[in-house]
Amino acid sequence: VQVGCASEYGPSQPGSSTAEDAVPRPGGPYGVSKLAATELVLGSGLDAVVLRVFSPVGPGTPAGSPLGRLAEAMRRAMQAGDGELKLSGLGVQRDFVDVRDVARAVHAASLSAAQGVVNIGTGRAVRLRDAAAVLARVAGYAGALHELDSPPPRLPIGAPRTSAESVMEHLSATPSPYPDGCGVWQQADVRTARDRLGWRPRINLEESLADIWMEAACRI
Structure with missing residues (x-):
């Protein structure tokens, strides 16, 4: 059994479900x-059989992944008592599978004998902004989630701390659009x-996100 990934397919048409007979057009080196x-x-x-896994989530989700960074940004916001969290790149939709x-x-x-x-997925694409709202609920974060179209430019190294710098810390820890070469939409045909x-x-997904949050909350 070879574990492949949906990045092998590359971008797909929004609203479509990608079946195994789709012509692979990976959009990045990983794919x-x-x-x-x-x-x-x-x-x-x-x-042999190749399982093309779509967007895996749940226990062990890397801290550097989009959902992992989102959980870390939320942990920092809660620790700092921030009443709002500014996020970017939440318009992408992915088929999250535990x-x-x-x-x-x-x-x-x-x-x-296959x-x-x-394909291994759920057959349902979810916007990252919707996943963020679920994560906030399971984390108990009562602050506002504000989506930014694009992050502001980075502050120079050594610049004095400002409220803008605090925002930048959150932005650097939150997801940009997925760097997987798959565009804004992926959904598996799982028949x-x-x-x-x-x-x-x-x-x-809520259970998967709860496990991601539990791991993020335990970090120092």
């Missing part, structure tokens, strides 16, 4: 490298996973 690995596996003659569901998919694939490519693996996602 290109993962597609090369997929082609190597599928061309090897091995009894890592525990991904693990179940890997197990199911290892026991199945070959080729199988193959259902039909060939007998797999469906079980864990909802």
Whole structure:
């Protein structure tokens, strides 16, 4: 079982669901490298299946990922008593799937006769701004979330601390548009996973975000 990623597909049409027969057009180096690995596996003659995982979330989400940075920015805002949090890049929509569901998919694939490519996602794209609102709720953050079209320019190194610098600290810790080369929209067509693996996602986004928040809240 090769674990691939949705970055292999590249950008897709907003509102569409990407099926496994879509022509891969990765928009960044990570997607290109993962597609090369997929082609190597599928061309090897091995009894193999490639799981194209969409946007994994949940326990162990990297602190440097968009949702990880969002949780960290919220933790800092709560620690500082800030009544508002300024965020950028929240218009992108991604198909978030919990890592525990991904693990179940890997197990199911290892026991199945499936070959080729199988998408692993929920089949539902969620705006990052909506995920931010859910994260604020599970974190108990009562402040306002203000979305910025684009962050202001960085302050010079060594400049005295100002309220603007405080805002910049939050912005530097929050997501810019996803750097995965996939544009503003990705949503999986998950019918193959259902039909060939007998797999469906079980864990909802709120539970995944609660686990991300729990890990962020424990950081010093």
